[in-house]
Amino acid sequence: MSFSDLGLSADVLRAVTEQGYETPTPIQAQAIPAVLRGKDLMAGAQTGTGKTAAFTLPLLDRLASTAQGGQRRVRALILAPTRELAAQVQDSVRVYGAHLQLRSLAVFGGVGIQPQITALRRGVDILVATPGRLQDHLDRGSVDLSKVEILVLDEADRMLDMGFLPAIERILRSVPARRQTLLFSATFAGPIRQLAGRFLSEPEVIEVARANATTESVSQSVYLVDHARKRELLSYLIGARNWRQVLVFTRTKRGADRLAASLEKDGLTAASIHGDKSQGARTRALKDFKRQSVRVLVATDVAARGLDIDRLPHVVNYELPDTPEDYVHRIGRTGRGGERGEAMSLVCADESGQFRAIQSLIKIPLPVSTVEGFEPAAPFDPNRAVGKPPIRRGAGSGKSAASSRRRPAPQASHPRGDRGRPQGAGKPGSRARQRRA
Known part of the structure; x- marks a missing residue:
């Protein structure tokens, strides 16, 4: 037709x-x-x-x-x-x-x-x-x-x-x-x-699609990590995998601003977009992100709803949403128009309830693993309450944060340096829990 x-x-x-x-x-x-x-x-x-x-x-x-x-x-x-x-x-x-x-x-x-x-x-x-x-x-x-x-x-x-x-x-x-x-x-x-x-x-x-279905064009994955090391892991993944354009979701406006500022300190160009930003600031941030002069756009659910970004390759749930339906909307920003996309969630122990709700809604198992050097201090299984089989962890799993060897993050290259080198090194740091906005 x-x-x-x-x-x-x-x-x-x-x-x-x-x-x-x-x-x-x-x-x-x-x-x-x-x-x-x-x-x-x-x-x-x-x-x-x-x-x-x-x-x-x-x-x-x-x-x-x-x-x-x-x-x-x-x-x-x-x-x-x-x-x-x-x-x-x-x-x-x-x-x-x-x-x-x-x-x-x-x-x-x-x-x-x-x-x-x-x-x-x-x-x-x-x-x-x-x-x-x-x-x-x-x-x-x-x-x-x-x-x-x-x-x-x-x-x-x-x-x-x-x-x-x-x-x-x-x-x-x-x-x-x-x-x-x-x-x-x-x-x-x-x-x-x-x-x-x-x-x-x-x-x-x-x-034309089952309610709350996730698209098959989006590969979904979950990394378990302590809350305090989420920013460090995100920065490492962007740099090590050389992601050039990634949309990151937080739950709060303040959290979006703090994360964008922290990523900038890590050597990654980043901007935040949320309801407290002026329309001009939101328009500029989106324009810069689309033309890839900004590498990471950090957004809240309300601000990101309806964003249309051609060929967006990566979406990261820095924090899981409060409602599982919002997970579907978030990852739907990638994998559009027949293109392939990748959606990744960084999940800490406090978010096991949201994770179970998402799994129950989308009715497909999400692959769960860890990144070597970023294993959570207290290993946990977010699926256990719904009778899923034990999580198969990645290399180096099962170690405590104190005993595990941290994987060195790639060094941030100078903005005018070799474009082939991954930019944006993860740096140790913690992030306070945000209040709801």
Whole structure:
């Protein structure tokens, strides 16, 4: 099947071809025809499966086929949970709508509201927004949603997790009851089904992957290590394996900042991204990471949700997430678009509960081992409580930290030195436990 088989217009197909795409992904092949038929849609797809194009392409096609003259009004509204995702969806709208006479705008917090008000007054056809900032515009009377024909709830599960339900309800009271609604979610948990039952009309249901499944294109592994030596092990792995681009997850904002600063001291270019950063700082950090002038991007779950980084090779869970579903979202940042990826978790004894929850959710065994010289002082088996067989440890396992020989870390080369040498030596150090942010 090709995109030309899906019923899209020539102008939309032209934009798709210019981006080098020929064959739709499973979610695109199923969702695009349904949206073109005007059906409400409840779609579940694993992250990285092309869901943004699955609603962007038919949305653009439908709006272009019913072009209206006079003052531009918001005819399509796309809600996204984070600033980064809203900006990326807007990029997709712009790219795929390159040959259409449609105007779009993204509005989100962290930047001045006045330029957004000015752009809204000029008129837009497609509005991409985060719920909080859109509610601000509604309160100010700077946006009119009375002409919305198509509403998209992107990553609806995350919006609910972030507490946006009241804002979503307020927004939905401002759009026409007669509209097409498209809901996209990584999971179909109870709250999502309740949301769909309230706001969708006889939706077509599409699910292209088992809920909470991890992609086969991502190799997953776990290293056991004492909490105090996680940073040292991470720095060693990046340098010894010469990783050039790695996304690292922490649980807290303060932890992300501290880890990035420590990695910088180890000779690794690093930046952090989280909700307390200004939008400008977040945009710069992501841009530098994409062009690989920053080697390590340390992120919290909320900030990283929706990040779209082509061919990201490595994801590291520096700390396991509080909920197992977030593990699936984290490792879904790599292994996208048919590329291979690697996801690694550094697990200490205090995280055995989270580890068991993850194993129970994804229903596949994760290979667990240690790195020579970084064995935990008190060996533990995070699987024991769920009846898994004993862990097969790597070389040098079973030794205490005092008796084991530390493996020397590679020396950090000068930034202008030999590019072939691994940069970023791990240095001994400890890291205090973070409070939750």
